Amino acid sequence: xxxxxxxxxxxxxxxxxxxxxxxxxxxxxxxxxxxxxxxxxxxxxxxxxxxxxxxxxxxxxxxxxxxxxxxxxxxxxxxxxxxxxxxxxxxxxxxxxxxxxxxxxxxxxxxxxxxxxxxxxxxxxxxxx
Amino acid sequence: xxxxxxxxxxxxxxxxxxxxxxxxxxxxxxxxxxxxxxxxxxxxxxxxxxxxxxxxxxxxxxxxxxxxxxxxxxxxxxxxxxxxxxxxxxxxxxxxxxxxxxxxxxxxxxxxxxxxxxxxxxxxxxxxxxxxxxxxxxxxxxxxxxxxxxxxxxxxxxxxxxxxxxxxxxxxxxxxxxxxxxxxxxxxxxxxxxxxxxxxxxxxxxxxxxxxxxxxxxxxxxxxxxxxxxxxxxxxxxxxxxxxxxxxxxxxxxxxxxxxxxxxxxxxxxxxxxxxxxxxxxxxxxxxxxxxxxxxxxxxxxxxxxxxxxxxxxxxxxxxxxxxxxxxxxxxxxxxxxxxxxxxxxxxxxxxxxxxxxxxxxxxxxxxxxxxxxxxxxxxxxxxxxxxxxxxxxxxxxxxxxxxxxxxxxxxxxxxxxxxxxxxxxxxxxxxxxxxxxxxxxxxxxxxxx
Numbered sequence: 001x002x003x004x005x006x007x008x009x010x011x012x013x014x015x016x017x018x019x020x021x022x023x024x025x026x027x028x029x030x031x032x033x034x035x036x037x038x039x040x041x042x043x044x045x046x047x048x049x050x051x052x053x054x055x056x057x058x059x060x061x062x063x064x065x066x067x068x069x070x071x072x073x074x075x076x077x078x079x080x081x082x083x084x085x086x087x088x089x090x091x092x093x094x095x096x097x098x099x100x101x102x103x104x105x106x107x108x109x110x111x112x113x114x115x116x117x118x119x120x121x122x123x124x125x126x127x128x129x
Numbered sequence: 130x131x132x133x134x135x136x137x138x139x140x141x142x143x144x145x146x147x148x149x150x151x152x153x154x155x156x157x158x159x160x161x162x163x164x165x166x167x168x169x170x171x172x173x174x175x176x177x178x179x180x181x182x183x184x185x186x187x188x189x190x191x192x193x194x195x196x197x198x199x200x201x202x203x204x205x206x207x208x209x210x211x212x213x214x215x216x217x218x219x220x221x222x223x224x225x226x227x228x229x230x231x232x233x234x235x236x237x238x239x240x241x242x243x244x245x246x247x248x249x250x251x252x253x254x255x256x257x258x259x260x261x262x263x264x265x266x267x268x269x270x271x272x273x274x275x276x277x278x279x280x281x282x283x284x285x286x287x288x289x290x291x292x293x294x295x296x297x298x299x300x301x302x303x304x305x306x307x308x309x310x311x312x313x314x315x316x317x318x319x320x321x322x323x324x325x326x327x328x329x330x331x332x333x334x335x336x337x338x339x340x341x342x343x344x345x346x347x348x349x350x351x352x353x354x355x356x357x358x359x360x361x362x363x364x365x366x367x368x369x370x371x372x373x374x375x376x377x378x379x380x381x382x383x384x385x386x387x388x389x390x391x392x393x394x395x396x397x398x399x400x401x402x403x404x405x406x407x408x409x410x411x412x413x414x415x416x417x418x419x420x421x422x423x424x425x426x427x428x429x430x431x432x433x434x435x436x437x438x439x440x441x442x443x444x445x446x447x448x449x450x451x452x453x454x455x456x457x458x459x460x461x462x463x464x465x466x467x468x469x470x471x472x473x474x475x476x477x478x479x480x481x482x483x484x485x486x487x488x489x490x491x492x493x494x495x496x497x498x499x500x501x502x503x504x505x506x507x508x509x510x511x512x513x514x515x516x517x518x519x520x521x522x523x524x525x526x527x528x529x530x531x532x533x534x535x536x537x538x539x540x541x542x543x544x545x546x547x548x549x550x551x552x553x554x555x556x557x558x559x560x561x562x563x564x565x566x567x568x569x570x571x572x573x574x575x576x577x578x579x
Contacts, residue, residue: 009192010159010409030410033417074433091434091571092366095404098420 034099037126040111043078043087046119050085058113058121059086065123067096067106078108078123086110087121104128136387137178137255139204139281140165140380141248141272142263143211143241144185144193145233147372149220149409159409162189162196163218165263167373168380171405173200174415175422177384180204182251184241184267186211200411204254208247209267214239216266223370224563241267245275252279259305261383263376265289270299277301285335286379288313297334306382307335310375311342311439311473324440328352339382339395341375343472344570345437349395361395362434365567368406378402393426400429437574443475445510445573448535450526452517453480461542462515468566474573476513479505506530510576511569514555516541527555536572540565 046052051059059065065086068077076089076096089096096106108125142165149159165183172179181197181204190207197205214235221230252275260276262269262285269291276283277300285297286308292315297304309316309327319327324340331338332352341347342363349359378398385394404417421429447469451462469476479502486495506512512530514523516539530537537555539546544560546552557568 008160009196010157010161030408030413032413033407034420071428071431074431091364092567094364094400094432094434095366095407095417097428097432098400098404098417098424101423102416102420 033095034102034104035127037124038093039124041089041093041123041125043121043123044090045075046087046121049077049087051080052086052119054084058115058119059110061110061112063110065108065110065125066128067100067125069100069105071097078121078125099127135178136258136384137180137203138172138259138261138380138383139180139182139251139255139257140168140172140261140263141182141208142168142184143266144183144189144216146189146215146217147220148217149223149370149372152221161409162193163373164216164266165376166193166197167376167405168261168263169197169200169202170373170411170414171377171380171401171418172384173202174411174418175381175384175401176201178203179384180206180251180255180257182206182208182248184209184211184243186214186216189216204251206247206251207244208251209241209243211266212240212242220372223372224368239266243267243271245271248272248275252276252281257281258387259284259383261379262286263289264291270296273297273299273301284308284379284383286376287315288375289315292318294319294330294334300334304335306337306339307331308339308341308379310340311345312375320439324348324438339379341378342437342439344435344567345439345442345472345574346435347378347395347399348438349391351391359392359395360436361392361399362432362436363570364400364403364432364434365570366403366407367561367564367567368403369408371406374402374406377405389426390430393430396430396432397421397426399434400424400432435570435574437570437577439473441577442473442573445576446475446477446508447569448506448509448512448526448530449476449478449515450512450523450530451480451515452520452523453478454485457517459517461517461540464562465513465515465540465565468562469569472566472570474569477505477509502526503529506535507533509535511536511538511572513538513540513565513569516543516545519545524551527551531555536576538565538568538572 064081065078068079072085077085078087079085105128106125107128108123111122111124113121144162144166145164147161147163151158169181180202187210194205217234219232260281260283282305284306285304288310328350337352338350344363344365346363347361381398381401382394385397400421401418404414408414466476483498483501486498512535514527527537531554539555539558541558541560546558552558559565
């Protein structure tokens with residue numbers, strides 16, 4: 001009968017993967033959140049944003065959208081290809097601001113949308129190729 | 130760094146070995162240097178000039194010094210020893226959705242011996258502009274008595290020690306920023322139900338108070354009459370851990386405040402601390418820090434997140450819909466309750482408040498119970514349903530709340546929710562308590578600003 005365990009420090013610069021577990025070099029892991037596609041995001045404040053205010057409707061499914069490069073009303077915002085704001089991203093995606101600062105851009109499309117009971121738009125979003 | 134003046138920061142604190150158990154996840158156990166090293170990682174990622182004067186058991190010294198120097202520190206020196214304890218902390222719950230369960234091995238046997246000569250050597254070795262001190266595991270008064278002879282700004286994170294702040298007077302001048310968090314075990318001792326008590330006490334020893342409120346943001350109080358307090362939002366999101374996140378916040382603020390306004394430095398610190406919580410991979414963290422530092426200060430300082438003060442949280446009560454009956458295993462319900470109370474929310478439990486209907490209850494009694502529960506629901510800002518099984522009462526309460534426009538969150542610990550109406554109608558359905566708590570912060574904050 002033996003023991004198992006964490007054989008070495010997990011993020012020690014000279015750590016190596018292998019027996020003993022827990023070892024990984026600082027460069028080899030951790031998902032890059034900036035290249036992660038995000039599905040089914042419910043946009044916020046749709047009824048107060050430019051698109052609905054102008055058209056009193058919501059964009060149809062499959063409409064191409066993109067993440068605006070600058071903040072809109074202090075929030076990350078989703079806009080049409082023409083630059084009209086559709087809605088705001090939930091703040092849990094605020095990290096995309098620093099991803100854009102790293103050079104990433106994000107596009108996507110409307111997944112579903114409806115006017116009742118309140119104007120609502122859900123989108124898929126991912127880094128542009 | 131976009132620096133007008135280059136800070137040189139000396140971190141002083143104990144080093145621990147953090148062992149994060151994987152639990153039920155597929156992740157391997159994580160074994161990392163903790164304690165003051167969390168702040169060191171932050172300064173490394175920022176590219177800041179820094180050194181570390183640490184207290185640790187001698188068995189760690191060689192690896193630790195190499196580790197710190199490999200992370201671009203200009204100084205790494207052991208200034209004290211820990212005997213009697215390996216300084217290992219076992220962490221079962223890495224996410225701070227409720228009280229974290231840390232097991233500090235042989236803590237009561239721990240004996241620290243500070244080498245004041247080594248501390249003096251470190252202080253003399255460079256022109257440090259700031260000292261960021263994390264008391265705990267070594268003699269604070271001796272350390273401050275040495276520091277009083279050096280012309281350097283001193284910030285102190287008092288989350289763990291000292292519980293009695295009078296020892297801070299050993300510095301012989303005001304601490305620049307006193308840092309306290311709602312996650313601190315000593316926070317409530319100083320709070321006494323009102324932040325003004327903390328401010329008044331901090332003003333005796335410090336020029337400013339930085340009060341961190343977990344996912345509710347933070348407040349900065351310059352302790353002079355003419356200055357205004359600052360409110361900094363948090364940016365809650367799914368995280369991988371909460372360990373050392375506050376230390377990261379402190380270090381980033383200390384490093385940036387000479388190059389940016391206080392508000393900007395705090396906003397960067399808030400965003401970067403969230404990045405620290407999102408990964409345990411240093412290089413990934415460093416890349417994300419570099420990303421944030423490319424965001425202009427006029428953008429980062431207006432970025433909206435969540436600002437929900439400790440005092441505001443209980444003002445909007447939370448209706449807990451669940452089969453809260455004495456014959457049911459209510460473990461997930463108790464975990465939710467503990468987590469909500471930990472963050473100073475006000476959960477309301479209708480069955481506990483109004484009673485449990487019995488088979489022998491009369492029609493009148495049953496009607497009164499139902500009315501009382503519905504009246505309570507009207508008082509609440511949010512409903513959290515706990516799906517322990519397909520309890521009709523819980524499902525009806527969900528429907529009633531949605532019909533009334535009350536935001537509904539479904540905590541689904543056993544992943545039972547499959548019905549379309551149940552999965553699509555609430556604001557959130559999740560089996561992850563951490564995600565539930567973040568959503569509570571978000572929803573109550575949004576309602577408070579409407």
